[in-house]
Amino acid sequence: MDIMPKWAEVVLVPLISLLLAAALSALVILGIGEDPVAAVKLMVSGALGSTYGWGYTLYYATNFMFTGLAVAIAFHARMFNIGGEGQAMLGGLGVALACLYIPWPHWSLALIGAALGAAAFGAIWAAIPAYLQAKRGSHIVITTIMFNFIAAAVLNYVLVNLMRPAGSMDPATAQFPKTVHLPTLHDLLAPLGISFSKAAPANVSLIVAVLACVFLWVLIWRTRIGYEIRAYGHSESAAKYAGISPVKITMIAMLISGGLAGMMAINNVMGEAERLVLNATEGAGFIGIAVALMGRSHPLGVFLAAILFGFLYQGGAELALWTSIPRELIVVIQALVILFTGALDNMVRLPLEKLFLMLRKGGV
Amino acid sequence: MTLMQKFLGATAAFALSAGAAMAEPALIFDLGGKFDKSFNEAAFNGAQRWADETGGTFREIELQSEAQREQALRRFAEAGANPIITTGFAFATPVEAVAGDYPDTKFVNIDGWMPEIPANVQMISFQEHQGSYLVGMMAAMASKSGTIGFIGGMDIPLIRHFGCGYAQGAKAVNPDINIVANMTGTTPSAWNDPVKGSELTKAQISQGADVVYAAAGGTGVGVLQTAADENILSIGVDSNQNHLHPGKVLTSMLKRVDVAVYNSMKSGNDIATGTSVVLGLAEDGVGVAMDENNAALVDATMKQAVEDARAKIISGDLEVASYYATDSCPALDF
Numbered sequence: 001m002d003i004m005p006k007w008a009e010v011v012l013v014p015l016i017s018l019l020l021a022a023a024l025s026a027l028v029i030l031g032i033g034e035d036p037v038a039a040v041k042l043m044v045s046g047a048l049g050s051t052y053g054w055g056y057t058l059y060y061a062t063n064f065m066f067t068g069l070a071v072a073i074a075f076h077a078r079m080f081n082i083g084g085e086g087q088a089m090l091g092g093l094g095v096a097l098a099c100l101y102i103p104w105p106h107w108s109l110a111l112i113g114a115a116l117g118a119a120a121f122g123a124i125w126a127a128i129p130a131y132l133q134a135k136r137g138s139h140i141v142i143t144t145i146m147f148n149f150i151a152a153a154v155l156n157y158v159l160v161n162l163m164r165p166a167g168s169m170d171p172a173t174a175q176f177p178k179t180v181h182l183p184t185l186h187d188l189l190a191p192l193g194i195s196f197s198k199a200a201p202a203n204v205s206l207i208v209a210v211l212a213c214v215f216l217w218v219l220i221w222r223t224r225i226g227y228e229i230r231a232y233g234h235s236e237s238a239a240k241y242a243g244i245s246p247v248k249i250t251m252i253a254m255l256i257s258g259g260l261a262g263m264m265a266i267n268n269v270m271g272e273a274e275r276l277v278l279n280a281t282e283g284a285g286f287i288g289i290a291v292a293l294m295g296r297s298h299p300l301g302v303f304l305a306a307i308l309f310g311f312l313y314q315g316g317a318e319l320a321l322w323t324s325i326p327r328e329l330i331v332v333i334q335a336l337v338i339l340f341t342g343a344l345d346n347m348v349r350l351p352l353e354k355l356f357l358m359l360r361k362g363g364v
Numbered sequence: 365m366t367l368m369q370k371f372l373g374a375t376a377a378f379a380l381s382a383g384a385a386m387a388e389p390a391l392i393f394d395l396g397g398k399f400d401k402s403f404n405e406a407a408f409n410g411a412q413r414w415a416d417e418t419g420g421t422f423r424e425i426e427l428q429s430e431a432q433r434e435q436a437l438r439r440f441a442e443a444g445a446n447p448i449i450t451t452g453f454a455f456a457t458p459v460e461a462v463a464g465d466y467p468d469t470k471f472v473n474i475d476g477w478m479p480e481i482p483a484n485v486q487m488i489s490f491q492e493h494q495g496s497y498l499v500g501m502m503a504a505m506a507s508k509s510g511t512i513g514f515i516g517g518m519d520i521p522l523i524r525h526f527g528c529g530y531a532q533g534a535k536a537v538n539p540d541i542n543i544v545a546n547m548t549g550t551t552p553s554a555w556n557d558p559v560k561g562s563e564l565t566k567a568q569i570s571q572g573a574d575v576v577y578a579a580a581g582g583t584g585v586g587v588l589q590t591a592a593d594e595n596i597l598s599i600g601v602d603s604n605q606n607h608l609h610p611g612k613v614l615t616s617m618l619k620r621v622d623v624a625v626y627n628s629m630k631s632g633n634d635i636a637t638g639t640s641v642v643l644g645l646a647e648d649g650v651g652v653a654m655d656e657n658n659a660a661l662v663d664a665t666m667k668q669a670v671e672d673a674r675a676k677i678i679s680g681d682l683e684v685a686s687y688y689a690t691d692s693c694p695a696l697d698f
Contacts, residue, residue: 059431152550160520169453169477169688171520199438201431272431277454278520279395279552282429317432320425321439327397327426 021340025333046318055200061310062267065209067288068302070261075297077253078233083144084261085285086151087122091262092269094121096276099176110180122262123255130254134247172277182271203271213299293342390423390445394452396555400582402602410625433458441466483638491644493529495617497684500533503575513573514545517580525687526579531696558586565590606657616653646678
């Protein structure tokens with residue numbers, strides 16, 4: 001029987017972790033002579049106080065949902081996919097190729113095509129480390145990390161030497177054609193009579209990300225392959241005994257993982273920049289690890305954690321814009337949240353468990 | 365739009381007062397960060413000089429993500445900042461996208477390129493290949509081993525442009541010179557990785573290089589340090605870096621981003637927009653740094669040769685091939 005009730009597990013532990021991180025951040029802000037209350041107010045109003053803020057928060061959150069889900073599915077098979085960054089970069093390449101070289105008649109078809117391209121490229125990039133893990137026992141953490149650098153080098157080469165428009169100094173592809181422009185939340189909500197900020201980059205990919213969350217939940221808890229992935233994750237030897245092939249599960253879990261990470265590109269490359277730039281992923285693949293840890297590898301948890309990190313990103317941008325808090329400190333605040341929610345989970349969990357045990361004894 | 369205003373009113377009173385008072389200029393630094401001892405720092409120094417001289421204030425932001433480029437431009441424009449100065453070629457596309465929405469705001473971009481410049485945008489570019497040509501000459505003259513090094517940040521056109529001018533200058537002095545060229549990395553951290561810069565310098569020394577030119581932003585700090593430690597010469601970039609290791613830095617390829625930023629802020633709303641401004645040797649936009657820190661390293665013949673070449677480039681008698689013009693380099697393969 002669980003020591004803590006479900007609600008405490010899901011809500012209370014992350015909440016207390018967050019409060020601890022916030023308290024420590026406040027001390028840091030105080031330490032450099034700024035007002036922490038004003039800073040928090042600015043972050044909240046900047047990220048959640050307007051449709052403009054929400055637009056950016058949700059844009060970042062969409063990225064983190066994809067990469068968070070990618071890490072989560074690999075976690076279920078007890079694999080640590082640190083290569084989300086590289087897989088998302090290659091996914092960007094897939095999106096760029098699909099958008100630039102195929103004349104799509106409508107954005108909806110382009111979205112499907114680009115999403116497939118992104119997922120395929122991301123999955124291929126994950127397939128090599130997965131194969132090495134499954135067949136050769138090369139540790140997936142090492143290989144996926146190294147593949148991030150290879151991906152960066154590949155992208156660099158392709159952008160500088162192959163896909164850069166003549167005359168441009170910027171190592172980036174040409175602008176995608178207008179027909180593949182994805183509708184932003186402004187375009188989507190306007191027919192419903194809801195006015196949403198025009199400037200914000202959140203777009204229809206958010207819906208795809210939410211669908212991906214639902215898909216992953218169904219996959220993990222309602223299908224045979226999901227069961228096999230979880231069984232393999234809990235015990236490899238037991239899974240083998242039950243006739244589950246480790247090679248097959250490793251490959252499938254990593255292909256899905258890479259595909260999801262790659263699909264992030266429909267948001268940042270197709271939805272926002274509408275061209276592929278060198279630094280398109282900017283760390284979202286790594287944030288995905290924190291998101292999956294915080295969300296306890298559950299799609300709903302990933303969804304919520306992604307929004308939290310989207311809030312931190314957009315709130316951090318507002319702090320950088322309107323205060324003299326240096327950006328390094330904003331990274332410190334973000335890091336504190338990751339530290340408390342991801343790494344120091346037991347620090348909060350164990351005392352809470354004791355507390356609940358005491359309460360239960362007292363109750364009996 | 366209305367929500368936007370509501371937000372401003374609710375949270376940032378000082379933003380409103382800034383809009384009401386005389387327009388403040390804004391400076392947006394590229395991802396490398398403000399204190400990179402090089403490109404962005406030069407921009408900051410120019411802005412600071414303007415602030416000190418006029419008593420004015422300016423807004424600034426160091427970016428953390430690509431999506432913030434357009435965001436920062438729009439936020440500053442909506443808060444009434446004018447002119448808005450951006451550093452780095454990656455700003456060209458966002459500026460192009462945003463400029464039309466704020467016709468009363470002047471935008472300045474340093475290093476960028478766009479096919480058609482909107483009416484309220486000024487593009488500033490530097491003839492880095494000319495300055496690099498001169499430091500390449502000095503490197504070849506100072507080298508005793510006949511091998512010189514080049515350490516770039518990332519393998520992108522801008523850095524090839526630097527390396528190409530450098531190689532041409534070196535080959536003009538010594539056609540048989542051996543040029544070892546390396547790039548630091550493929551991720552943005554390549555611009556701020558002094559440790560890697562140091563390793564590359566050691567690798568180039570082991571290949572015989574005794575003068576190393578760093579065109580790699582903050583990474584160059586490690587290059588210059590290691591060159592000084594290993595007792596070879598180095599060449600700094602963008603800002604005058606001769607003072608970092610007096611007597612060990614041969615010279616610095618100056619790219620007067622500070623002057624460009626200073627002039628833009630000084631002109632304020634009177635900036636000539638809709639055009640591009642090209643700053644080369646003739647405009648003192650690029651050059652070589654000569655001061656008391658490198659006086660002992662630069663003899664009279666070297667000085668004379670550089671002066672002659674400079675005059676010839678300005679007069680047009682000597683043309684340094686630009687990597688941008690042909691997307692290839694006659695003197696160095698990348």
